[in-house]
Amino acid sequence: MTDGRVSAMAAGLVGSEILKIAGDIRAMVAQGETICNLTVGDFSPAEFRIPGYLEREIVQALSAGETNYPPSDGVMPLRKAVADFFERxxxxxxxxDSVLITGxxxxxxxxxxSTLVDPGDVVVYPVPSWNNNHYVHISGARGLPVTCRAEDAFLPTRALLEEAVRGARLLALNSPLNPCGTAFTPEALGEICDMVLEENARRGPDERPLYVMYDQVYWMLTFGDTMHVNPVTLRxxxxxxxxxxxGISKSFAATGVRVGWTVAPVxxxxxxxxxxxxxxxxxxxxxxxxxxxxIGATDEIVAYHREMKQGxxxxxxxxxxxIEGLRAAGFPxxxxxxMGAIYLSAQFALHGxxxxxxxxxxxxxxxxxxxxxxAGLAVVPFQAFGMKEDTGWMRLSVGATNLAEIEVMFGRLGTALKALSAPTGVRRMEGGPTAAASLP
Structure with missing residues (x-):
C-alpha cells in the first residue's frame, strides 16, 4: 500500500539485503573489529586495479577534451570494437547495429x-540469481522464480524450466553465475536452448516469442577446466x-568505470x-x-588476465x-x-x-x-538472491580480500564453530562438532 506520495511501484520496491549487511560491517569496523568482508560483488583497488592500459587511455581521452555527450547508443569506435571483440x-x-553501449x-x-516485457508478462528466472526479482517488480511483470538445486550447481536445467516457460516472455540466464560462481556446461545450456527454440516453434503467428536475456558479464573469469558457453554459439x-x-565491470575490475553493452537482434x-x-x-x-x-588490444588483455585471474x-x-578442510574435520x-566469476557457494548447515x-x-x-x-566473517545468505529456504547457503565474494585475510579468518572460524553446541541427539567429535553432521 502507498499513501499516494510515491508510485505503487516505488513504494513496493524492496531494499538491497546486501546494503543492509554492509551497515552491520561498517559499524563493527568503526568499533575497531577485524572483518574478512566477503559480501561485496566488487573489487577493492587495493587488491585488483583496472588494467594500466585502460587507465592511461582514459586519461589521454580526457586530456584530449573528450568530455561532451556521447551518442545515446554509444560512440561508433566502441560499437565497432564490441562487434570485433565478440567475433575474435x-x-x-x-x-x-546490434550493439548498444550502456553505463x-x-x-x-x-x-x-523495459523493451521486451509488458506489465503482466511472465518472466522466468532461476534462484538464486541477482536482482531479477527487482527488475520484475519495476517492469510490472509476473515473476516466475525457479528454485535450483545444489546438485546442479544452482544452475537451471531444461527439466526445471520446461513447464515454466510455457507462454513466458523472457527467460533470464546468467553464466558464470552471481551469486554461486558456477557456470553452464555445453550440454546443459544446449538443452535449454533446444527448449526455447521448441517453445517458439510451438507458438502461433499471433503470439510473441520467448526471449533469453543472457548475462555473461563474468564470462572472461572462468577457472580450471570450465569453458564459457553461450546460446548462439551452441545453437x-x-x-x-x-x-x-x-561489459568491462567484472572481467577488468572496472566496476566504477561504467562501460557495458548489449548485443541483440537489430x-x-x-x-x-x-x-x-x-x-x-x-x-x-x-x-x-x-x-x-x-578491448581491441588482445595482448594487453592476455597480460592483464594472466595476473588478475590468478589472483x-x-x-x-x-x-x-x-571450508572443505573444516568439513573433513567434522564440521557441517x-x-x-x-568455476567462474568472483564467488564461492558455501553451506553452513548450523541450524539447530x-x-x-x-x-x-x-x-x-x-x-x-x-x-x-x-568469526569476523561477513557473507551474504542466498535469501538476498531470491532463495526462500533456510538451508545455510551463502555467497562468498573475493574481490575485496586477500590470502592473508582469508588465512587469519579461518583460524577465527574454526574457533567459532567449535564453540557451538550440537543439537540433541548429535554426537560431538573430540576437537570438532560431529562426524554425523558432515554433509554428503
Missing part, C-alpha cells in the same frame, strides 16, 4: 526488461531470441537504444573511447580448501568447486546448533550474524 573471442558475428551492465538489463538459431548483457537493439536515450544511461565518452582501444582463482581456491559445512550465549541458530540470518560476530 567468441566467434559471434554481429553487425554494429555499466545494469542499464542494459533495465533496457531488456545459431538462438540469435533471433538472445540478448547478451556484457530491431530489439534499436528499441532498447530509444529507451535508454530517454533515461540518459550512457557511459562517459572518454571511458567509451578508452574501452574501445583496450581471483587463488582466493577462491583458498576459501574452498579451507561444504562448498561447491569454483546453539551458541555459547544460548541462542539456537534457526535461520540463515542468525547463522550469518553468528559468523560475523564470532
Amino acid at each position: 573471442w567468441l566467434g559471434l558475428e554481429y553487425g554494429v 555499466g551492465s545494469r542499464p542494459g538489463i533495465f533496457s531488456v526488461y 545459431p538459431a538462438m540469435a533471433a531470441y538472445t540478448v547478451f548483457v556484457d 530491431d530489439v537493439t534499436q528499441r532498447m537504444a530509444s529507451v535508454l536515450a530517454h533515461v540518459g544511461a550512457w557511459a562517459p565518452r572518454a571511458e567509451q573511447l578508452a574501452t574501445a582501444r583496450m 581471483v582463482e587463488a582466493r577462491l581456491d583458498a576459501l574452498y580448501a579451507g 559445512v561444504r562448498a561447491i568447486t569454483p 546448533w546453539q551458541t555459547p550465549e544460548g541462542e539456537v541458530l534457526a535461520t540463515n540470518e542468525q547463522i550469518r550474524q553468528y559468523l560475523l560476530a564470532a
Whole structure:
C-alpha cells in the first residue's frame, strides 16, 4: 500500500539485503573489529586495479577534451570494437547495429526488461540469481522464480524450466553465475536452448516469442577446466531470441568505470537504444573511447588476465580448501568447486546448533550474524538472491580480500564453530562438532 506520495511501484520496491549487511560491517569496523568482508560483488583497488592500459587511455581521452555527450547508443569506435571483440573471442558475428553501449551492465538489463516485457508478462528466472526479482517488480511483470538445486550447481536445467516457460516472455540466464560462481556446461545450456527454440516453434503467428536475456558479464573469469558457453554459439538459431548483457565491470575490475553493452537482434537493439536515450544511461565518452582501444588490444588483455585471474582463482581456491578442510574435520559445512566469476557457494548447515550465549541458530540470518560476530566473517545468505529456504547457503565474494585475510579468518572460524553446541541427539567429535553432521 502507498499513501499516494510515491508510485505503487516505488513504494513496493524492496531494499538491497546486501546494503543492509554492509551497515552491520561498517559499524563493527568503526568499533575497531577485524572483518574478512566477503559480501561485496566488487573489487577493492587495493587488491585488483583496472588494467594500466585502460587507465592511461582514459586519461589521454580526457586530456584530449573528450568530455561532451556521447551518442545515446554509444560512440561508433566502441560499437565497432564490441562487434570485433565478440567475433575474435567468441566467434559471434554481429553487425554494429546490434550493439548498444550502456553505463555499466545494469542499464542494459533495465533496457531488456523495459523493451521486451509488458506489465503482466511472465518472466522466468532461476534462484538464486541477482536482482531479477527487482527488475520484475519495476517492469510490472509476473515473476516466475525457479528454485535450483545444489546438485546442479544452482544452475537451471531444461527439466526445471520446461513447464515454466510455457507462454513466458523472457527467460533470464546468467553464466558464470552471481551469486554461486558456477557456470553452464555445453550440454546443459544446449538443452535449454533446444527448449526455447521448441517453445517458439510451438507458438502461433499471433503470439510473441520467448526471449533469453543472457548475462555473461563474468564470462572472461572462468577457472580450471570450465569453458564459457553461450546460446548462439551452441545453437545459431538462438540469435533471433538472445540478448547478451556484457561489459568491462567484472572481467577488468572496472566496476566504477561504467562501460557495458548489449548485443541483440537489430530491431530489439534499436528499441532498447530509444529507451535508454530517454533515461540518459550512457557511459562517459572518454571511458567509451578508452574501452574501445583496450578491448581491441588482445595482448594487453592476455597480460592483464594472466595476473588478475590468478589472483581471483587463488582466493577462491583458498576459501574452498579451507571450508572443505573444516568439513573433513567434522564440521557441517561444504562448498561447491569454483568455476567462474568472483564467488564461492558455501553451506553452513548450523541450524539447530546453539551458541555459547544460548541462542539456537534457526535461520540463515542468525547463522550469518553468528559468523560475523564470532568469526569476523561477513557473507551474504542466498535469501538476498531470491532463495526462500533456510538451508545455510551463502555467497562468498573475493574481490575485496586477500590470502592473508582469508588465512587469519579461518583460524577465527574454526574457533567459532567449535564453540557451538550440537543439537540433541548429535554426537560431538573430540576437537570438532560431529562426524554425523558432515554433509554428503
